[in-house]
């Protein structure tokens with residue numbers, strides 16, 4: 675019940691101001707956000723690499739309102755890529771981007787987001803790595819998939835995310851699997867209406883398994899984005915049945931969530947990539963993490979009271 679309320683609050687400026695300035699917030703935010711600057715996040719990448727983990731890096735931010743902010747978002751990724759190159763970390767780290775941060779919702783936003791993200795994809799390719807386009811709310815997805823297709827003409831390794839809670843996703847998965855894409859499958863983290871998305875957790879989980887089967891049996895590279903232990907073992911079984919070797923798919927989890935499981939899967943020989951978010955505009959990302967697990971909200975409220 676609490677999840678939808680928290681997701682609604684994630685779009686409120688008033689709540690943003692309240693949460694951002696509340697005592698105790700930082701302590702809880704730090705669990706999910708790996709620092710505010712590139713200098714903060716690079717040691718996290720190095721530490722992950724030393725433990726046999728890969729990362730996908732997200733400079734947090736979304737729903738920007740000016741072209742200047744979109745250009746600044748692009749430049750933040752370009753700086754990150756430069757620093758990864760200097761440290762020789764290009765092959766351990768890929769990038770995750772939200773097109774709304776690159777200007778997708780502005781006037782002429784589709785072209786603007788494409789131009790901004792293309793610069794990031796080019797820079798990533800130059801250091802031997804790739805970019806994955808995150809999935810945001812359902813109204814943005816046609817544009818996201820079109821940008822993904824366009825980028826793949828020159829950079830076939832560009833990935834995208836699909837969400838099992840959406841009715842459309844089985845069809846998207848079939849198309850992407852046939853074209854050999856890198857595809858991250860997640861359950862979905864936004865507040866979506868019943869006209870486009872399953873509302874019931876059991877339905878979302880069942881859809882996840884159906885879609886994963888399509889990806890595993892297809893031509894692409896499945897990236898299994900979940901912390902759900904049941905789905906992780908089903909994924910292992912589906913990969914085995916599809917005759918996939920360990921380097922023909924990967925698991926992905928979020929920084930700060932089930933960290934022991936990251937290490938366990940890596941120790942079993944799986945490729946495990948940790949989605950590592952950093953930056954100052956963490957509000958939307960943080961609120962989605964609270965919405966996923968109400969216990970996080972209790973922890974947050976307790977840390978505010980005890981400050």
Ligand code: FDA
Pocket residue numbers: 807808809810835837858860861862863864899900901902903926927928931932948949962963964966967970
């Ligand atoms: P589920 O919610 O059933 O959780 C399974 C278990 O994991 C829980 O019982 C709990 O133990 C643990 N857990 C899950 N979330 C937790 C949290 N916040 N705090 C503490 N424990 C938690 N979504 C989206 O819409 N677009 C996107 O681009 C992405 N990108 C993305 C990348 C990666 C690598 C991951 C792992 C996830 C995303 N997501 C996403 C988020 C995704 O849609 C989903 O909301 C979360 O992964 C939670 O769903 P689970 O599959 O983990 O299952």
